[in-house]
Amino acid sequence: MNPALRDRWLARAERSMAEAGLRAGAARSRVVAVMAEDGQCLVGARDVVDRLRDRGAVGSQASVYRVLDELTSLGLLRRSLDDQGLAQYEIDDAAHHHHHLVDEDTGRVEAFEDADLEEAVIAAARRLGIELTGHEIVLRGRRPS
Ligand SMILES: [Zn+2]
Incomplete structure (x- = not known):
């Protein structure tokens, strides 16, 4: 995990969400925090849910998937499919x-x-x-x- 990349992406994510009028609600902020660290390279949507649970954050899988989609629409995440056709994500950062x-x-x-x-x-x-x-x-x- 690259701390400089994490901080740069977090700052950009906060700006983009504010500009899009998205409130930094608890569920959204937790997903952003996990992606900033664990999403520097591809991570499965299912793994994001597991990592949130590891951190003691209980939220529905559907709400996590919705936030991942939002962040992708804002250009903050890149989405692709793994070999089984399951969604995976990583943070989008031009310098990375x-x-x-x-x-x-x-x-x-x-x-x-x-x-x-x-x-x-x-x-x-x-x-x-x-x-x-x-x-x-x-x-x-x-x-x-
Ligand atoms: Zn990657």
Whole structure:
């Protein structure tokens, strides 16, 4: 967990929610606090609920999912689907751009950055004649044992 990223994202989240007229109610604030720390890379919606329960916060699963959707609509979270088609989220932060590597043996997801890959994406967008607004890359593989 990167504390600087946590604090930067928390400040942005508070601003965005205030601008959108969303009150910093208890349920919403708890989800934001969990995502700031545990959502720096992909976390399943179900895991967010579990982590809130670990912290002693009791709330309905539906309300947690609703807050995750709100934060996604505000551009604060990125949503994707895991291999089973379940929703997973991570905080969206321009300075924390990274991609994902799925270990096929363990199912674990790791973050990685690669400058050559970024250049290749930009070059591909140019060849395709599109203005690039974002990209996500997932590599799947096995580590030789
Ligand atoms: Zn990630």
